[in-house]
Amino acid sequence: MKPNKFFLPTSTVWIGKLLAILVFVTLLAGCSSKKDIYYCPMHPHYTSDRPGTCPICNMDLVKKEDPFEHKDHTNASSSLQAAESLSKNEVHLAETSSDGNSKELVLSFEKQQSIGIKTELVSRRNLVKKINAYSSVAYDPELYSALSEYKEAVRSSEFLSPEIIRNLQLRLRQLGLSQDQIKIWTSGARDPSELILGGKSGRAHIYSQIYESDFTTAKVGLPIKFKTDVYPEKEFIGRIKSIDVILDKNNRTLRLRSEVSDPSLLLKPQMFGDATIEVPLQKILSVPTSAILDTGKQKIAYVQTAADRFQAVSVQTGKNIDPWVEILSGLKEEQRVVTESTFLIDSEAKIRFGSDSHTH
Structure with a gap:
């Protein structure tokens, strides 16, 4: 009998099956090793x-x-x-801004709405900075003694050398009194015993501690409000009379001396409380504090250069006047800066531009 020409030997069939199995296993191994994305x-x-x-x-x-x-x-x-x-x-990159200096991020209006971007103008504003200071009613035997000695020296000046009087006056300056304050305390208008026994003539003397960062803001003559837990419903109003000239090296503070109205003589020496000083600041170039990002190396803000364009700029800030911050450089009046979702814009810029997304 002649063999059928369409019949394949058994060995050939098994080889074909084996190859098919190997291909299938290879495909499975490739699929199993592939990571999900x-x-x-x-x-x-x-x-x-x-x-x-x-x-x-x-x-x-x-x-x-x-x-x-x-x-x-x-x-x-x-x-x-x-x-x-x-x-x-919605989001694409502009390698250079309109002035050709730095990169810009372009966001469509829909994208801005979706991430909650809000902006505000850089403007000159009349602001009021509040300084809160730990305070107490004066009890100052050292200053009382120095004033008493100086007054006695002035009365006996014909028997003392001018150098002794100058040294006593220098001591008063070191204790924080100005020349005008020295004249007031030694002329009879103020009785030095008020510094150890309490106020007279409807006034009280308040000592307050302010940090050196507020020294340039606090000035003689500014209004002050003093409150104590002893009389929680009362507020004693007065003004700063003098500021010490020597900084406390341990806690980096300066002492303010103020006089407040106390017609009922309620305040007693060493009574504790808090003082609030309100400092008016006129036409301060400022933005909301939320507009500033502190990267650790620099502070930046995102300026809206067009309806759909935003640019990171480096800024220098001055006084913090909550909720505003003073701008010393980097921004100009009438520019518009991002005040909400600033972090999201910064994250987007870093992902797309890399570490050089900020202007230096």
């Missing part, structure tokens, strides 16, 4: 190898499907492409 639907350029949230918008990351594994995932693939297209339309 997760992406942000709003920022598809951000990917991760594990579930989590997007650092830009805090949305949950979505697993990226492999089209070769599931042929019926056409809709997921098209959604990813649509999200990528939307992101490219």
Whole structure:
């Protein structure tokens, strides 16, 4: 009997099956070793190898499907492409600003709304800085003794050398009295015993401690309000009379001496309380404190250069006058700065531009 020409030997069939099995195993190994990829639907350029949230918008990351594994995932693939297209339309980079100096971030109006961006003008404002100072009713035997000695020396000046009187006066200056205050205390208008026995003639003397950072702000003549827990409903109003000339090296503070109205003589020596000093500041170039980002190396703000463009600029700040901060340099009047979602814009700029996203 002649062999059928269509009949394959048994060994050939087994070899074919073995090859098919090897190919299948190879495909399975490749699929099992492949890592999952997760992406942000709003920022598809951000990917991760594990579930989590997007650092830009805090949305949950979505697993990226492999089209070769599931042929019926056409809709997921098209959604990813649509999200990528939307992101490219909403957020893209401008390598240089209109002045050609630094990079800009471009955000569509819809994108600005979605992350909650708000802006405000850089303006000159009339502000009031409040300084809160730990205070007490004066009890100062050292100053009392120095004033008494000086008064006695002035009365006996014909028997004393001018150098002795100058030295006594220098001691009073070291204790914080100005020349005008020395004249007042030694002319009879003030009785030095008020410093150890309490106020007279409807006034009380208040000592307050302010930090050296507030020294340039506090001035003689500014109004002061003193309150104590002993009389929680009362507020004693007065003015700063003098400021010490020597800084306390231990706690970096200066002492203020004030006089407040106390017609009922309620305040007693060494009674504790808090003083509030209100300092009017005229036409201060300022922005909300939320507009400033402190990177550790510099402070930056994001200026809106056009309806859809934002640029990071380095700024120098001055006094903090909550909720405002003084601008010394880096911003100009009538510029518009981001005051809300500043951190989100900065994160977006860092992801897209890298570490050089800030102007230096």
